[in-house]
Amino acid sequence: MNTFRKFWLVLIGTVLAMVVIACSCGSLTPTPTVAPPPTVPPSPTVPVNPMPALEGYWLDTETNDVHVIEWQNGQYVVTAVNDAQYGSFAITSQSWNGNALTWTYKVSYNDTSVTFTTVSVSGNSLDTNWSNSDGKSGTQTLQRVSSSVPPQPVNQESIPGLAGSWLDSDTSVVHTIEWQKDKYVVISAIDAQEGSYPITDQSWLNDTLTWTYKRPSTGTSVTFEVVSVTGDSLNTNWTNDIGESGTWTLERVSSPNP
Numbered sequence: 389m390n391t392f393r394k395f396w397l398v399l400i401g402t403v404l405a406m407v408v409i410a411c412s413c414g415s416l417t418p419t420p421t422v423a424p425p426p427t428v429p430p431s432p433t434v435p436v437n438p439m440p441a442l443e444g445y446w447l448d449t450e451t452n453d454v455h456v457i458e459w460q461n462g463q464y465v466v467t468a469v470n471d472a473q474y475g476s477f478a479i480t481s482q483s484w485n486g487n488a489l490t491w492t493y494k495v496s497y498n499d500t501s502v503t504f505t506t507v508s509v510s511g512n513s514l515d516t517n518w519s520n521s522d523g524k525s526g527t528q529t530l531q532r533v534s535s536s537v538p539p540q541p542v543n544q545e546s547i548p549g550l551a552g553s554w555l556d557s558d559t560s561v562v563h564t565i566e567w568q569k570d571k572y573v574v575i576s577a578i579d580a581q582e583g584s585y586p587i588t589d590q591s592w593l594n595d596t597l598t599w600t601y602k603r604p605s606t607g608t609s610v611t612f613e614v615v616s617v618t619g620d621s622l623n624t625n626w627t628n629d630i631g632e633s634g635t636w637t638l639e640r641v642s643s644p645n646p
Contacts, residue, residue, distance in 0.1 A: 438486065439464075441509045446530035447538070452569055453477070454538045455504070455530065457489065466491040472538040473568075497568070497575075504528075546595050547572070549617045554638035561585065562641060563612070565597070577601040612636075 437443075437459050446455045456468040463484040469477045474496050482491035492503040501521040508515045512532035519525035533539075545551065551567045564576045571592040577585040582605055589611075590599035600611040608628055615623040620640035627633040 439509060441511070442489065442506065442514070445533045445536050446514050447533045448528060448530055450528065450570075452538050454533060454536055455491075456536045464489045466493075468536060469493045470536055470538055472540055498573075544570075547597075547614070547617055549619075550597070550614065550622070553641050554622045555641045556636065556638050558636065561601075563599075563601075563638065572597045574599040579603075 440459075442464055443457055443459050446457065447453070448455065452472055454468075454470045455466060456470070458465055458467050465484070466479055466482050466489070469479060469491075471477060477493045477495060479491060479493045480501065482489070484490075488506050490503065490505040492501055494501050502518060503520070504516045504518050506514060506516055507527075514530040514532070516528050516530060517525070518528050545567045550572060551565055553562050553564045555562050560580045562576075562578050563574060564578075566573050566575055573592070574587055574590050574597070577587060577599075579585060582603070585601040585603055588600050588602050588609060590597070597614045598611060600609050602609045608630060610626060610628045613625045615625060615635075617623070622638040622640070624636055624638060625633070626636050
């Protein structure tokens with residue numbers, strides 16, 4: 389065999405061998421695995437606020453209290469009931485059923501619980517139903533205001549000078565009267581020896597204040613009615629539950645403690 393032909397045979401054999409080796413190596417190379425696309429968790433469902441206009445500061449013009457209503461965690465909540473004179477009242481219970489908000493708060497100065505339930509909201513007016521622990525109830529429209537701080541009440545006492553502490557020199561009982569918002573309230577009747585007597589009834593009607601207190605030691609109830617105030621003298625009519633009555637003048641003192 390001549391040299392030229394031998395050269396070509398060797399060359400062709402070499403190329404074939406390289407091709408066979410290349411194919412064999414290619415079959416040994418693993419096929420890359422394509423990673424699956426990452427799983428995207430579903431977006432959480434955000435509760436829809438059904439009454440956006442309900443959120444805000446609402447003034448009860450009768451009591452001068454501001455009720456603060458907020459949308460929190462998918463429901464309405466009352467976060468404060470603020471009074472200009474007594475600060476924030478304690479909210480004892482509340483609930484939101486998806487359509488109406490109900491809340492109860494306790495009035496610190498007379499230990500009364502008041503419950504409100506929303507009826508409807510239109511612009512700057514919030515219509516409500518209310519009831520209290522004294523058995524009274526009704527409807528009230530609250531007005532939207534720009535602040536949670538109640539406006540300061542204007543002092544418009546119907547009988548200037550009536551607010552104060554008044555001594556009944558015949559019984560040594562001191563009666564303390566306050567002007568609260570839009571009416572006079574007898575907050576105590578204190579005897580020097582027996583202490584505080586319960587006020588069993590009182591009313592402020594047609595510019596006339598009347599109140600009844602009971603002496604536990606005798607079981608007798610006494611009712612006073614204001615006639616007039618002259619300086620440091622409070623003129624009254626009085627009756628009791630054993631048929632006695634008359635007129636009496638109470639004298640102003642600087643302290644409710646006799």
